[in-house]
Amino acid sequence: MTKIISIANQKGGVGKTTTTINLATSLSAINKTVLLVDADPQGNASTGIGITYEERVPSLYDLIIKRELDEGAIKKTIVPNLSIISANTNLAAAELELTSVEKREFVLADILLKANKFDFILIDCPPALGLLTINSLVASNSVIVPLQSEFFALEGMSSLVNTIQLIKENFNPKLNVEGILLTMVDKRNTLSSLVEKDVREHFGEIVYKTTIPRNIKISEAPSHGKPAIIYDVNCSGSMAYIGLAREIMNKQG
Template identity: 50%
Template sequence: MIVIAVANQKGGVGKTTSAINLATAFAASGWRTLLIDLDPQGNASSGLGLASASRGASSYDLLVDEVPLSECIATTKISNLQIVPATVDLSGAEVELVSVPGRVERLRTSLASVQEYDICFVDCPPSLGLLTLNALTAADRLLVPLQCEFFALEGLSQLMQTVEQVKERFNPSLRIVGIALTMVDRRNRLSEQVSDDVRDVLGDLVFSAVIPRNVRLAEAPSHGLPALIYDHHCAGSIAYMTLARELISRLPSLRKAA
């Protein structure tokens, strides 16, 4: 199974939207897909139609109480896609785990024996705390959504440093699979300038596909659906399908190994 952490310590960059829609695109392509919601806000869970009251065992139980992964998985309305939901309890997980031995390896341990999925996306909180470290320690690859704004590169160097530290201490195989430019407004010259600057700095690490600002992307979570289901033909959905195809092209050796 391939594990991809979707992370950026800056909030509001389209991280959860990317995790939901990429997971949906992979599931629609026949990949047996698992999405793990590690954000205490639980937006990935609600974005897939799981009401707070209906969530049973969650990612909190998985990490803190070491409840088996199979007992934390919930079904979604989408074929081939299941989720480990998050609840508000997760907000206290970092405090509860701080003195626990092997605290950054809890997620990796839980995923170690899983055979029934082809790929797992982990939606991380907007921070570089213990929850994100668990995701990076468990992941084969990191996907970074980067908002196309003036301060797009602010904080990215810190994330890169964290990745290097995780590689040295916990997960030598971790690599960045790509940077996805999000919230691009082609009517705004600043968006194009920032996009060009990011590509100049990061080169081929940046995906060719870009995610535009799109009303239907913003509306979809309120209906408990990914944009790919809510409006398959909108510009945002088409962009995420293009991004998913590009991501798949960067994973062939990993999929063979999986």
């Protein structure tokens, strides 16, 4: 059984892509086969894992247009056990083109049905609640919501929670929240600690015990086309993502 997880939050810069790449790498390190799906037209996950623009054919956009999985779109990465369906700026057009297709919410779900040889599929969502994110959530078993530990962390959470609820009711009854992940935590910063306390009071058990610290190596890694876990496995950020993978695996039972 393939478990499909969306990494979603309509806010940009909260750590979706970083979480997708490093969680995917951590899961592959414990011998799980993982497919990363880059569903953001910015293609940051593709770049961050070292996929050149020339290699992005076919890209997710081409699959969406054909509404069919082309095995050639599944590329191997530098990480053993980790493959990717990449994205380029063409994908921005899909947001518009999808509006006029039949059962437009199910296009990605249909495509991923055939990608059933993986243990996990992680979908890096764009920073919007448009059709690409809706398609990701409809295709998924669960969703991880990264929250940046700063003052406006909870802003927008009610619309995200509403969207998840609407998708559950209308398109995908099995969808649940896998967990909420606090990112860019700075333990020396009082505000960061207050935000963490607030989020835990508000959302309780679904907030991961693991938090991701603000860590320079994490932000450097993408420019080298490597997951932080390969760039520097011993840095605090890498260790945190490995801990997150462990926490997620323990929750699966």
